[in-house]
Amino acid sequence: MSNTLRLYLACIRNTLDAALCLQNFPCQEVERHNKPEVELKTSPELLLNPILICRNEAEKCLIETSINSLRISLKVKQADELENILTKKFLRFLSMRAEAFQVLRRKPVQGYDISFLITNYHCEEMQKHKLIDFIVQFMEDIDKEISELKMSVNTRGRLVATEFLKQFV
Amino acid sequence: MAGAEGFVEADNAEAIIIRIEHKSRKIESLLKQGKPIEALKTALEGAPPKTQDERCKSANWIVVHRALMAIKDVDFMFSSLDPEYYDILMKGLSTGDRPTCDQCLRIHEKLTEKAGLGCILRCLADTVNTV
Numbered sequence: 001m002s003n004t005l006r007l008y009l010a011c012i013r014n015t016l017d018a019a020l021c022l023q024n025f026p027c028q029e030v031e032r033h034n035k036p037e038v039e040l041k042t043s044p045e046l047l048l049n050p051i052l053i054c055r056n057e058a059e060k061c062l063i064e065t066s067i068n069s070l071r072i073s074l075k076v077k078q079a080d081e082l083e084n085i086l087t088k089k090f091l092r093f094l095s096m097r098a099e100a101f102q103v104l105r106r107k108p109v110q111g112y113d114i115s116f117l118i119t120n121y122h123c124e125e126m127q128k129h130k131l132i133d134f135i136v137q138f139m140e141d142i143d144k145e146i147s148e149l150k151m152s153v154n155t156r157g158r159l160v161a162t163e164f165l166k167q168f169v
Numbered sequence: 170m171a172g173a174e175g176f177v178e179a180d181n182a183e184a185i186i187i188r189i190e191h192k193s194r195k196i197e198s199l200l201k202q203g204k205p206i207e208a209l210k211t212a213l214e215g216a217p218p219k220t221q222d223e224r225c226k227s228a229n230w231i232v233v234h235r236a237l238m239a240i241k242d243v244d245f246m247f248s249s250l251d252p253e254y255y256d257i258l259m260k261g262l263s264t265g266d267r268p269t270c271d272q273c274l275r276i277h278e279k280l281t282e283k284a285g286l287g288c289i290l291r292c293l294a295d296t297v298n299t300v
Contacts, residue, residue, distance in 0.1 A: 003271065004271045004274065007271055007274035007275055007277075007278055008274055010274075010278050011274050011277045011278060011281075014277075014278070014281045014286065014289060015263070015289055017286055017289075018286040018287075018289035018290045018293065019289070019290075019293055021290075048293040048294055049292065049293050049294070049295070049296070051263045051292065051293065052263075053263070055274070056270075065293060
């Protein structure tokens with residue numbers, strides 16, 4: 001793992017450690033409703049400043065917090081067209097199964113590849129440091145997965161082409 | 170009333186930008202002399218805390234960034250920097266499109282070790298003094 005990646009993940013981990021201080025807060029506008037304030041952004045007093053952590057121009061992470069919820073949006077590095085397609089498909093596959101992940105958001109925020117939404121209920125059921133470990137581990141694994149997918153696509157393409165062209169030799 | 174305040178703000182913005190330009194010239198000369206830590210202190214000192222203007226903030230940050238890039242020994246820098254500058258530094262590192270190099274990320278990590286999570290929380294929560 002390169003040094004920049006380690007620093008980037010350490011930075012995100014520290015920021016999440018500080019930002020994950022959520023508590024239950026019923027909706028101020030509508031009775032008996034309880035909504036994640038970071039999504040609605042109706043009351044500015046409930047929102048904190050968003051923090052943007054950039055590793056380079058292609059990779060960044062936006063962390064927005066509010067009193068009862070936190071949203072993390074990631075932009076994954078995509079070096080070429082093939083990686084672009086693979087990332088989009090893979091992350092769409094995960095986002096469609098957001099129910100199983102619980103903390104995943106079904107649609108990524110505009111301008112990013114994938115988003116997580118953590119609410120106070122998640123913090124009550126699950127341990128805070130484990131949630132942070134999950135997010136950081138996810139970021140590490142995403143890069144590995146995309147490179148593996150790319151390698152397997154290239155290998156398969158090469159095999160298929162070799163086999164196909166053998167008949168013309 | 171709002172109009173008058175807007176006018177004062179614009180005036181102030183121009184004055185602040187001129188001040189920042191003066192500061193950047195001073196910092197350039199300090200860097201040439203090989204004193205990056207003094208340069209950083211000068212850059213952080215005049216940081217306009219309550220300005221709303223984006224240009225002032227980015228102009229100021231460019232100056233601070235120059236000084237940061239020149240610093241080789243990060244630990245020594247922290248031992249000689251006053252604690253009141255930690256908050257300003259952290260705010261600059263966190264907001265906006267700014268940490269686009271690993272020197273910045275390294276500084277962020279060391280700063281968190283030194284100043285603790287409270288510093289990060291002040292960046293998140295502080296709406297009065299925004300760098």
